[in-house]
Amino acid sequence: MLSEKTAARVLAAALETGGDFAEIFYEDTQTSSLQMLSARVEEAVAGRDHGAGIRVFREYGSVYVYTNDTSLEGLLTAARQAAAAIGSDRAADAVIMLAPAAIASIHPVRIPPSDVSAMRKAEILRAAYHAAKGYDPSVAQVTATYMDRHQQVTIANSEGLFVTDERTRVRLGVLAVAGDGRENQSGFNGPGGQMGFEFFDSHDPAEYGRDAARTAVTMLRADLCPAGPMTVAIESGFGGVLFHEACGHALEATSVAKGHSVFAGKLGQTIASDVVTAIDDATIPGAWGSGNIDDEGTPCRRNVLIEKGVLKSYLIDRLNGRRMGMASTGSARRQSYAFAPTSRMSNTFIDAGDSSDEDIIASIASGLYCVKMGGGSVNPLTGSFNFAVSEGYLVKNGKIDRPVRGATLIGKGEEILRRIDRVGRCVKTGQGMCGSLSGSVPADVGQPLIRISEIVVGGRQEGAQS
Amino acid sequence: MKFDDFTDRLFEGARRAGFEECEVYESKGESFRVMVFEGKVDDYKVNTSLGLSFRGMKNGRMGYAYTEVLDEDAVSMLLRSAADNAAVIESEDPQFIFAGAGKGDYKPVEAYYPALAELTPARKIELAIGMEAAALRADPRITTVGYCMLQYGDGSVRIRNSRGLDLSERSNGLFAYLEPVAEADGKREEGHAYRITHDPDGLEPEAMAREAAENALTKLGAAPVRSGSYDILLGSEAAADMLSAFSGIFSADAAQKGLSLLKGRVGETIAAPCVTLMDDPHLRDGFASAGFDAEGVPTRTKAVIDGGVLGTLLHNLKTAAKDGVASTGNAAKGSFKSPVGVSPFNFYLKPGDTPPDTLMRRMGRGLVITEVVGLHSGADEVSGDFSLMGKGFVVEEGRRGRPVDQITIAGNFFTMLKAVEAVGSDLRFGLPGTGCVGSPSLWIRELSVAGK
Structure with missing residues (x-):
């Protein structure tokens, strides 16, 4: 691992040409993954990622250099490359004093995945596979994947920070495909946590397999979704991807700092209906998007983003914080040493409200009930978002009617936040991988059942007109 | 340790550990990126990277392991992990370490300038x-x-293996x-x-x-159109993005796994007669050009769809053996860490002679869609269904009218291939990812649009 002495020398070299802040992120990661198809383990890969990234700031400018060569020589070369790029002609003599600090883990690991045999990991896949395959004769194919990742990092910076942290994550993915020879429909579940292999003591792989198959089979027999503006109810759990896309990304300093977000300059203003309180909390023990410290070494914390409709906080990293004149919120994340960190979401959810689930459905005369959502994306500048409904039902006269497939929801974040008019009582979360400038990072999304008074539903029922 | 030295030790260790055959795949690179904001360098990133993936066959099963450090520990880690991983494999599929083709079979490809x-x-x-x-x-x-x-x-x-390929x-x-x-x-x-x-x-x-x-x-003042069914002129960039999102359906691996509806359909008409889909690894100035694939098999140019007829799926050695055909030289790795899969190289719809403006005139009434958003979630390769946010223009009396946004276009990719009325002359390639995908503008009959 990286010693204090090496870190201090490398940081000093990075500041040689007048940079005003330097940081080193040193990583050693072990990964393992298995894939099962047709009841057989098809692929098994294990590996070790290793490298370091060096970052230097001068005012608002930043330089990032990374390398796999983590010898003192390799790190000094990278540091000097960074210094040359940020460089002014004036030479500076920086003396770096590091103060090692211990980090208490709030996500203890009971069974390190490296202690678990590949055979035992394959058993998890087998349970998920057979539950999905056995659900219905129309289930034609099931792919089950298992992955674990153990990341050890050391982060040091020219302000004296020197911390180490370990992050262990496990995740299962089940994709079930139902087919009738002419058409295919799929269903997916991907539970995961910042935990060891004990994750599977409390998360039954078979249950997730059966549920993925249920979605695929239901959608195979579903009609095409009608298109047009509708009242929509979105179920708890992965439904939170709505808030993640429609609002969360536009609250990241990455887009706020340069005024590129629709929510820039709106702290303290009402941006959502008063039933909306939204939180980003990286301190939930064992949750998929959690951490102890962020990827700049700042302790993770719980940030209230929106309280009863009023914008309370952005998600801020060091560099963008400089531009905004605001402190980090512990939200700097990166996929690995190959990425400079930036502000990202962790576990982001709409908090519990006071409507009952029954009342929410009963309040819809004609609309769409989305049980499962696929992924989505957003343009933070315009707030314009889109995402896919992977399991949906029509609602007629306050009652759930028949399943429909092929729906998409589109809209603008600003408008949709004001149209969330009912929020249920029970928050659930779902796991995803969120992609942005600093790579792909694990993120939880969540919410209770919510109602949106009107949103454009994209579908393709023949001759559908609003 | 240097590559040659490292692989010599690795191969020697693999022989002693009882691997029948083995191979290393090394990926090495340098990259530079600068971003500018208000006349100043805002972000600057350079890197050197090195990664090495090892795969070894033990009792006919292939185990994989990778590393980003080439030291003594890495040799033993790779051998141990690959052996563990091979032991857990239950697939009965045939596995291959390729001995190499004749020297003349590898076409020299200009990819470094x-x-x-x-x-x-x-x-x-x-x-x-x-x-x-x-x-x-x-x-x-x-x-x-x-x-x-x-x-x-x-x-x-660089690919080097125990059968002499280098x-x-x-x-x-x-x-x-x-x-x-x-x-x-x-x-x-x-x-x-x-x-x-x-x-x-x-x-x-x-x-x-x-x-x-x-x-x-031109997007200023954009607004939705009424929901309904429209003829669409899909711009070259949007068409290339869509083809890229659905490129996986042409993989024999996906077909054999029951994840592509093109399974067993080679020789059948799957698209309109104006549709010809090429995979050309030797394309001059292409951004996914290569002389050999991820298994070391020589690459070759082929029509995947020829005048609407499915000519071939894309194969690597394993999928080809299962289907009893020759590999099309399309073995690929998403990154050096990934196992060998299947992917196209320069993959494009062959352009026609008609400029997009002429197609618009002929279409008369409908929408030009210049951008589609949401492909990673709103396009399902398994079913072919898509529902995507679109941006573009209204077309009236054959001319470009007001800008359009906040609409979705929805349909099914397999149906859409058959509904291509004409292809434009404006072939354009998207950004390279796994392969580099290109398309001209496509005139599509009747897609479902949701707006106001």
Whole structure:
């Protein structure tokens, strides 16, 4: 691992040409993954990622250099490359004093995945596979994947920070495909946590397999979704991807700092209906998007983003914080040493409200009930978002009617936040991988059942007109 | 440790550990990226990277392991992990370590351009600053530039195995992306343009800035159209993005796994007669050109769809053996860490003779869709269903009308292939990922649109 002495020398070299802040992120990661198809383990890969990234700031400018060569020589070369790029002609003599600090883990690991045999990991896949395959004769194919990742990092910076942290994550993915020879429909579940292999003591792989198959089979027999503006109810759990896309990304300093977000300059203003309180909390023990410290070494914390409709906080990293004149919120994340960190979401959810689930459905005369959502994306500048409904039902006269497939929801974040008019009582979360400038990072999304008074539903029922 | 030394030790260790055959795949590279904001360098990133993947066959089962450090520990880690992983494999599929083809079977492919490597960091920064300035100059309504990025990459791949194969190839490329923001009446819209080139003079900063600014400006005042069924002229960029999202359906691996509806359909008509889909690894100036694939098999050019008829699926050695055909030379790895899969190289719909404006005139009434958003979630390869946010223009009396946004276009890719009325002459490639996908504009009959 990286010693204090090496870190201090490398940081000093990075500041040689007048940079005003330097940081080193040193990583050693072990990964393992298995894939099962047709009841057989098809692929098994294990590996070790290793490298370091060096970052230097001068005012608002930043330089990032990374390398796999983590010898003192390799790190000094990278540091000097960074210094040359940020460089002014004036030479500076920086003396770096590091103060090692211990980090208490709030996500203890009971069974390190490296202690678990590949055979035992394959058993998890087998349970998920057979539950999905056995659900219905129309289930034609099931792919089950298992992955674990153990990341050890050391982060040091020219302000004296020197911390180490370990992050262990496990995740299962089940994709079930139902087919009738002419058409295919799929269903997916991907539970995961910042935990060891004990994750599977409390998360039954078979249950997730059966549920993925249920979605695929239901959608195979579903009609095409009608298109047009509708009242929509979105179920708890992965439904939170709505808030993640429609609002969360536009609250990241990455887009706020340069005024590129629709929510820039709106702290303290009402941006959502008063039933909306939204939180980003990286301190939930064992949750998929959690951490102890962020990827700049700042302790993770719980940030209230929106309280009863009023914008309370952005998600801020060091560099963008400089531009905004605001402190980090512990939200700097990166996929690995190959990425400079930036502000990202962790576990982001709409908090519990006071409507009952029954009342929410009963309040819809004609609309769409989305049980499962696929992924989505957003343009933070315009707030314009889109995402896919992977399991949906029509609602007629306050009652759930028949399943429909092929729906998409589109809209603008600003408008949709004001149209969330009912929020249920029970928050659930779902796991995803969120992609942005600093790579792909694990993120939880969540919410209770919510109602949106009107949103454009994209579908393709023949001759559908609003 | 150096590559040769490291692999010598690894192969020796593998023999002693009882692997029947083994192979290493090394990926090495350098990249440079600069982003500019308000005339200054805002973000600057350089890196050198090295990764090595090992695969070994034990009792006919293939185990994989990878590392980013080449030291003594890595030798034992790779051998141990690959052996553990091979032991857990239950697949009965045949596995291959390829001995190599005749020397003449490997077509020399030009993918590395030395002149490009000579652009200094200072020159690249200057180019990027010039791009941003040109965009801001293009029109008073361009108020800021969201992204102004220049990126250079240089990568090489080497495959060496216990059967004597030893191949290597190097490629480089320059990529520029510009995203200006236009403002009017309190509304903001962004536009974009990109260039990807092997020619140091190929960036055309001025032309790119004009294109990006125009793209942003024309979106101002965009509004939805009424929901209904429309004829669509899918612009070349949007069409290439869609083809890219569905490119996996042409993989024999996906078909054999029951994840593609093209299973067993080679020889059948699956598209309109005007549709010909090429995979050309030897395309001149292509950005996914290569002389050999990820298993060391020589690459070759083929029509995947020929005049509407499915000519072949894409194969690697394993999928070819299962189907009793020859590999099409399409073995691929998503990254050096991934097991061998299947992927196209320069993959494009063959253009016709008609310019898109003429197609628009012939279409008469409908929509031009220049951009589709949401492909990673709204396009399902398994079913072919898509429902995507679209941006573009209204077409009335054969002419381009007002801008359109906040609509979705929905349909099924397999149905759409058959509903292509005509292809344009404007072939354009998207950004390289696993392969590089291109398309001309496509006139599609009747897609379902949801708007107001």
